[in-house]
Amino acid sequence: MDVKSAFLYGKIEEEVYVCQPPRFEDPHFPNKVYKVEKELHGLHQAPRAWYETLSTYLLNNGFHRGEIDKTLFIRRHKDDILLVHVYVDDIIIGSTKKKMSTEFERLMHENFQMSSIGELSFYLGLQVKQKSDGIFISQDKYGVEILKKFDFASIKTTSTPMETNKPLIKDEKTKNVDVHLYRSMIRSLMYLTASRPDIMFDVCACAWFQVTLKTSHLHAVKRIFRYLKGQPKLGLWHPKDSPFDLEAYSNSDYARASLDRKSTTGGCQFLGKRLISWQCKKQTIVANSTTEGEYVAAANCYGQMLWIQNQMLDYGYNLINMNIYIDNESTICIVKNLVSHSKTKHIEIRYHFIRDSYEKKLIQVIKIHTDKNVADLLTKAFDVSRFNFSIASIGLLNL
Numbered sequence: 001m002d003v004k005s006a007f008l009y010g011k012i013e014e015e016v017y018v019c020q021p022p023r024f025e026d027p028h029f030p031n032k033v034y035k036v037e038k039e040l041h042g043l044h045q046a047p048r049a050w051y052e053t054l055s056t057y058l059l060n061n062g063f064h065r066g067e068i069d070k071t072l073f074i075r076r077h078k079d080d081i082l083l084v085h086v087y088v089d090d091i092i093i094g095s096t097k098k099k100m101s102t103e104f105e106r107l108m109h110e111n112f113q114m115s116s117i118g119e120l121s122f123y124l125g126l127q128v129k130q131k132s133d134g135i136f137i138s139q140d141k142y143g144v145e146i147l148k149k150f151d152f153a154s155i156k157t158t159s160t161p162m163e164t165n166k167p168l169i170k171d172e173k174t175k176n177v178d179v180h181l182y183r184s185m186i187r188s189l190m191y192l193t194a195s196r197p198d199i200m201f202d203v204c205a206c207a208w209f210q211v212t213l214k215t216s217h218l219h220a221v222k223r224i225f226r227y228l229k230g231q232p233k234l235g236l237w238h239p240k241d242s243p244f245d246l247e248a249y250s251n252s253d254y255a256r257a258s259l260d261r262k263s264t265t266g267g268c269q270f271l272g273k274r275l276i277s278w279q280c281k282k283q284t285i286v287a288n289s290t291t292e293g294e295y296v297a298a299a300n301c302y303g304q305m306l307w308i309q310n311q312m313l314d315y316g317y318n319l320i321n322m323n324i325y326i327d328n329e330s331t332i333c334i335v336k337n338l339v340s341h342s343k344t345k346h347i348e349i350r351y352h353f354i355r356d357s358y359e360k361k362l363i364q365v366i367k368i369h370t371d372k373n374v375a376d377l378l379t380k381a382f383d384v385s386r387f388n389f390s391i392a393s394i395g396l397l398n399l
Contacts (some may be wrong), residue, residue: 001105004113006089007039010049047088054086061107066314068307074314075100081316092120126195127235129399136399138235139195143228146188150225157230158223159388161202162381168205170259174214182213185221192228195236197268197278198391199224201378204280208257237397242272246312247323248305249368252283252297253379254290262286263293266378267301268394269308275394277304280378285348291330292347298326298335299351301375302363325368327376332365 003009016036020026039046055065058073063084066072073084082095082104091108095101108114120128129136147153189203202224209217246269253264262285268278279300287293301324309319326332334344335358357363370376377390 001091001093001108002115002117003089003091004115006050006112007043007046009112010039010046010051010053011037012039012043012045012049014045016043016045050088051086057111058084066311068311068314072314075104076316083315087124090123092123125191133241134237134239136235136237136397137195138233138399139192140233140235143192143232146192147225147229147232149188150185152222152225152229155222155226155229158226159230159384160382161199161224161227162205162220163223164381164383167256167381168209168217168220170209170212171214171216172212174216177213177215177218179210179213182218182221183210185225186210189221189224196234196396197275197378197394198231198234198387198396199227200278200280201264201266201380204282208259208282231398233398234391234396235399236275237395237399238274239272242274244272244317244319245321245323246271246305246308246319247325248301249325249373249375250294250298250301251327251373251375251379252287252290252293254287254293256380257282260286263296264379265293265297265300266375267297267304268375268378269301269305273395277308278378278394279304288346291328291334292344294326294328294331295334295344295347296351298324298331298365299354302354302357305363320362322363324363324365325373326365327368327370327373329367332367335365 017033018036018040019033020030026032036043039049051071055073059065063073063075066074069085071086073086075082075084077100080096080100082100083093084104085092093101093104095104105114105116119130121130122128125139125142127138127141129138144153186203186207189199190207193200193203202220206217206221206224248267248269251266253266255261256264263283265279265281265283269276281300283293283296285296287296305322305324309322312319335354354363358365372393374390374393376382377387377394382390
């Protein structure tokens with residue numbers, strides 16, 4: 001559903017004044033200003049005022065707000081549930097019974113001018129195909145748009161988004177490039193990572209050089225576009241018939257960053273066979289060993305799992321016995337060993353909460369072979385065969 005002129009429904013509490021529009025001045029009071037009573041597009045207070053208006057209306061009509069996601073509103077009736085997710089003036093509704101969705105549409109039409117778009121197919125740049133056996137999420141239209149925007153519609157393609165034998169370095173000897181062009185390309189690619197984890201590491205690696213960028217860095221970004229040209233329609237497949245267990249894969253690439261020797265954290269979370277979240281981030285500390293880097297990555301991965309676990313409570317699911325797959329035996333030993341020693345006493349306390357959760361039997365840490373750790377895709381570049389195997393393992397398909 002879409003709200004027509006959403007901002008005009010909210011009343012702002014702050015005192016805001018605007019000048020009289022040019023050529024529309026009041027001849028009797030040309031030097032006076034207007035006091036704004038309702039929202040206007042462009043005001044910083046407008047989205048907040050609209051949200052307060054809508055949320056108050058929903059809460060007064062039997063909904064309750066999500067504990068984690070405050071833009072999620074829930075109504076339950078016996079064993080059925082209605083979910084309403086709000087993003088400014090766009091609303092997604094879902095329910096276990098069609099009647100509840102119809103009643104909600106009627107409720108919204110009573111107080112707001114709404115347009116019912118129908119079954120969810122496009123939302124915030126994400127294309128959604130709902131099939132009988134699952135849901136396919138992609139951004140191929142957006143991918144085509146950015147290829148045209150940067151004049152890459154007719155370039156040669158490549159099989160991988162980054163070369164394995166050419167890591168990005170500071171490279172002070174080569175020529176400077178247009179800063180605005182480079183950053184614009186990075187911003188466009190970052191939005192594409194919402195459905196394309198296969199380019200997540202490569203885009204993040206190029207983003208690290210937005211200050212000291214050179215010709216070699218621009219070539220690396222162009223290679224990502226060449227890869228997108230060859231694989232424009234990849235997307236995430238969420239099968240319907242799949243277990244609903246929360247599990248995650250964690251990995252770290254030790255001291256890969258050439259500028260500060262920090263490690264790269266990679267993590268991805270699954271609901272059964274559905275990839276729902278992934279991360280690629282440079283660690284804030286300099287790890288003294290591979291084990292320490294893996295331990296920090298595992299703690300960050302578990303933090304994301306906790307957020308998902310609490311989020312799922314709003315949907316009525318209490319996910320327990322979560323599994324984290326790690327390919328480093330020493331890291332697993334540190335998680336299970338509750339005694340501090342010389343190799344771990346310097347690690348920041350905030351990373352040790354994963355130990356406490358293991359002691360309470362909230363999670364299980366499981367050893368996995370490196371070749372089967374799908375989080376490896378988020379920490380380094382691969383050759384063609386390993387890269388294709390990794391993207392197939394996380395559920396990236398062409399439909």
